[in-house]
Amino acid sequence: MGLRERSFRRSLWIYHFNASSCNACEIEILAAISPRYDPERLGVKLVGSPRHADILLVAGACNRFVAPILRKVYEQIPEPKIVVAVGTCACGKGVWHDSYAIVGLDEVIPVDVYIPGCPPRPYLIAAGLAQAAKLLEDKAAKVGRLEKR
Amino acid sequence: MTSPLLVLAKIGAAILAVIFVGLMCPYANWLRRKIRAKVHGRVGPPWWQEYADLVKLLYKEDIMPATASRGFFTLMPALSFATAISLPILVFPIFYSLSDLILIAYGLLMVSVLLVLAGYASNNPYSIVGSRRALLSVLMYELPFVIVLISIFILTGTTNIFKIITWQANNGPIIMYLPLGAAAFIMCIPIKAILNPFSIATAETELMEGVLLEYSGKRLALLEFAHKMEFYILALLFAIIFTNLPWFTMSAMASNLSLACGWIIWIIFVAFIVVIVSSFTDALTARLQPYKAPKLYWIIATVLAAVNLIIICMLRLAGIV
Numbered sequence: 513m514g515l516r517e518r519s520f521r522r523s524l525w526i527y528h529f530n531a532s533s534c535n536a537c538e539i540e541i542l543a544a545i546s547p548r549y550d551p552e553r554l555g556v557k558l559v560g561s562p563r564h565a566d567i568l569l570v571a572g573a574c575n576r577f578v579a580p581i582l583r584k585v586y587e588q589i590p591e592p593k594i595v596v597a598v599g600t601c602a603c604g605k606g607v608w609h610d611s612y613a614i615v616g617l618d619e620v621i622p623v624d625v626y627i628p629g630c631p632p633r634p635y636l637i638a639a640g641l642a643q644a645a646k647l648l649e650d651k652a653a654k655v656g657r658l659e660k661r
Numbered sequence: 662m663t664s665p666l667l668v669l670a671k672i673g674a675a676i677l678a679v680i681f682v683g684l685m686c687p688y689a690n691w692l693r694r695k696i697r698a699k700v701h702g703r704v705g706p707p708w709w710q711e712y713a714d715l716v717k718l719l720y721k722e723d724i725m726p727a728t729a730s731r732g733f734f735t736l737m738p739a740l741s742f743a744t745a746i747s748l749p750i751l752v753f754p755i756f757y758s759l760s761d762l763i764l765i766a767y768g769l770l771m772v773s774v775l776l777v778l779a780g781y782a783s784n785n786p787y788s789i790v791g792s793r794r795a796l797l798s799v800l801m802y803e804l805p806f807v808i809v810l811i812s813i814f815i816l817t818g819t820t821n822i823f824k825i826i827t828w829q830a831n832n833g834p835i836i837m838y839l840p841l842g843a844a845a846f847i848m849c850i851p852i853k854a855i856l857n858p859f860s861i862a863t864a865e866t867e868l869m870e871g872v873l874l875e876y877s878g879k880r881l882a883l884l885e886f887a888h889k890m891e892f893y894i895l896a897l898l899f900a901i902i903f904t905n906l907p908w909f910t911m912s913a914m915a916s917n918l919s920l921a922c923g924w925i926i927w928i929i930f931v932a933f934i935v936v937i938v939s940s941f942t943d944a945l946t947a948r949l950q951p952y953k954a955p956k957l958y959w960i961i962a963t964v965l966a967a968v969n970l971i972i973i974c975m976l977r978l979a980g981i982v
């Protein structure tokens with residue numbers, strides 16, 4: 513494991529996006545980054561700008577208004593990046609599966625990690641972040657191999 | 662004096678100083694994060710966290726925003742990095758004509774102003790507001806900071822770091838003469854390093870990182886590094902110009918290597934205390950509203966520095982110091 517993969521594994525900067533969630537998932541995300549679970553041990557840091565982020569943490573089912581904005585935010589994150597969907601709404605469409613207003617998250621951006629639950633427990637979110645770190649490392653390794661070629 | 666061997670030794674010492682401070686400044690920032698975590702009752706990041714962050718940023722994709730002005734967007738991070746890595750050479754007494762308070766004040770100002778320009782170069786509305794706030798903070802701290810430097814000049818009669826160190830060795834540390842000035846200097850550190858009560862320039866919650874908003878990848882790494890460097894350099898500068906112990910004169914250190922090592926250890930020790938103090942204020946306070954910070958600076962810090970300046974002038978006129 514080279515320096516590149518190691519650093520990606522251990523430094524996760526998260527940009528948190530609310531794609532029309534009911535706010536309960538947001539509260540659980542805040543609980544997950546609270547002192548009790550302390551994901552800063554894993555190198556997690558919440559950043560204010562998508563340009564700095566490695567992980568896009570999305571909660572909510574993504575309605576038609578938010579979809580283009582979410583797409584834009586996703587494209588602004590520099591590679592390698594991972595998308596983590598938090599909550600049943602973001603994983604499937606949840607209770608809004610037949611709503612006219614809802615697009616569905618994975619039709620807008622490619623999602624890498626799904627964290628189910630309505631809302632998911634904070635430790636599930638922390639576990640999802642740990643999984644996202646592994647995926648980010650793999651992606652960084654892939655980018656490294658492509659660059660070498 | 663100017664034998665080629667001595668010049669070579671000095672160049673080697675300069676390179677060592679740059680490498681040492683370059684490796685040390687992420688560590689100082691880690692200490693800040695760790696203290697913050699401890700205050701929150703958390704475990705906090707492992708000690709190599711800041712290094713991992715910087716290395717990761719080097720490997721991230723580098724995005725050039727469509728709205729940014731291309732030349733400046735590339736130039737500003739490079740320039741601020743270059744300024745930052747030249748600061749250790751100025752602060753440590755290595756080259757006689759370079760170690761000067763005025764030059765250091767300019768170097769530190771340069772890093773801040775380049776950050777302001779970097780915000781303007783990215784041409785994002787949030788960054789521009791952040792740049793305005795950063796410029797405001799430059800105006801805020803520069804006044805008390807310069808007053809402190811002037812008091813040191815009046816006290817010691819020189820702005821040269823070599824002479825200031827020797828003066829302190831002969832007459833006792835400057836912090837005894839300038840306690841209020843030292844307090845004003847400590848107050849300047851959080852705002853120069855954009856730490857918490859005065860982190861109004863890169864307010865991550867209101868301005869989305871402000872000036873740094875559009876930067877990604879290598880450019881962000883360079884800017885962040887310059888920023889971390891500034892924080893640690895300020896702590897070192899405080900240690901050197903305020904708290905030198907009696908037996909560390911320049912001439913004694915030039916001939917006695919173990920004494921020089923002792924001086925370096927003492928300086929690093931004091932710098933760490935300064936880092937810890939500013940970390941605690943960072944962890945224990947919330948961000949001030951932008952219009953409240955100037956009042957605090959212009960009234961409290963400037964008055965502290967000015968009162969001490971007046972006292973020093975009077976003592977000097979009376980011939981006591």
Ligand code: SF4
Pocket residue numbers: 532533534535536537571572573598599600601602606629630631632
């Ligand atoms: S998953 Fe549940 S808690 Fe989360 S946004 Fe949807 S409805 Fe709200």
